Amino acid sequence: TMLPAMEGLIVPSKIYGILAAGRPTLHVGDPGGEVAEILESAHAGFTVPIGNPDLLVQRIRELASNPALGAELGRNARRCFDEHYSQAIAFAKWDKVIADAAPG
Numbered sequence: 296t297m298l299p300a301m302e303g304l305i306v307p308s309k310i311y312g313i314l315a316a317g318r319p320t321l322h323v324g325d326p327g328g329e330v331a332e333i334l335e336s337a338h339a340g341f342t343v344p345i346g347n348p349d350l351l352v353q354r355i356r357e358l359a360s361n362p363a364l365g366a367e368l369g370r371n372a373r374r375c376f377d378e379h380y381s382q383a384i385a386f387a388k389w390d391k392v393i394a395d396a397a398p399g
Contacts, residue, residue, distance in 0.1 A: 299325035299345065306330065314339065314376035319368030321354055337375035339368050 302325045310330050313320050320340030322330050331342035343351045358365050 299328065302328040311376065311380050314372045314380060317369045317373035317376075319358065319365050319372060321351075321358065323351065333375065337371050339372035339375055 306329050310320065310322075310333060314333075314337075320330075320334055322334060322340060322342045323345060324330060324342060326342050326344050328342075334340040334342055341354045343354055
């Protein structure tokens with residue numbers, strides 16, 4: 296969960312571990328935020344707006360009653376991690392930041 300007011304200030308780091316573990320995610324927070332965007336673009340889980348308990352219950356039941364859906368979302372999560380957040384990709388981004396900050 297994350298309050299919408301925190302969007303733009305932080306990204307819950309646990310999302311990366313969840314993606315790496317290949318698990319589907321049920322995110323309670325801002326549907327327009329970064330975690331929601333990651334989940335939607337990767338088809339790796341669902342976002343439920345804060346204050347919508349009926350949709351939360353619906354999503355929990357949907358995942359509980361459809362193991363194939365959970366498995367598909369999990370595979371998509373792992374693929375997303377491998378393609379966008381792996382160690383090699385993270386190191387390459389840090390190398391660029393350092394090179395840009397201190398050329399030569």
